[in-house]
Amino acid sequence: NAGVMQNPRHLVRRRGQEARLRCSPMKGHSHVYWYRQLPEEGLKFMVYLQKENIIDESGMPKERFSAEFPKEGPSILRIQQVVRGDSAAYFCASSPPNHSGNTIYFGEGSWLTVV
């Protein structure tokens, strides 16, 4: 049973370009979370999605960031017109339906570097 799969693991973008990060949840999981981690910082919540539905996006920056979790395919975190401050590790986590909060599992992360 594969874990949460994220790709790419490492991504380099020039300022102004777009970054797309993908996340495939564990089998049987229908909830996806995105977190951002700056160097030597904790993980900051960004967005929580179910299939075709955004449940909570209270941690998403107002501009340039968007997330989706379509009926088919992986969840996508999209960052438009990247700036150097977007350089961070982006972690995806998934959980099964009707979970009680203690079955949230993380992927290995996508490291975005903006040059």
Next chain:
Amino acid sequence: GENVGLHLPTLSVQEGDNSIINCAYSNSASDYFIWYKQESGKGPQFIIDIRSNMDKRQGQRVTVLLNKTVKHLSLQIAATQPGDSAVYFCAEVIASGGSNYKLTFGKGTLLTVNP
């Protein structure tokens, strides 16, 4: 602001010693608390959780203690090994209606085990 924080940013111990990592929280409505271990370049790995109606929970070489009176959480690692070297995060699980749960992370404690 953060609801979860850590007392000690770094902890250095000798192999074989016991380690204690502390965490403070401020949200009394949390249902679960979870400890995660994060090795360099990897995603957070679930270690152990404790429900808010419990005071203590033991796992393999790890024990989590919850003191709701002072809103304090600790992770004890027995007979610490070099492989335990990592950053440890406590996370607060907060229910938000139905099956909506979020994790709020503290900044993390870097544990270094000296051989």
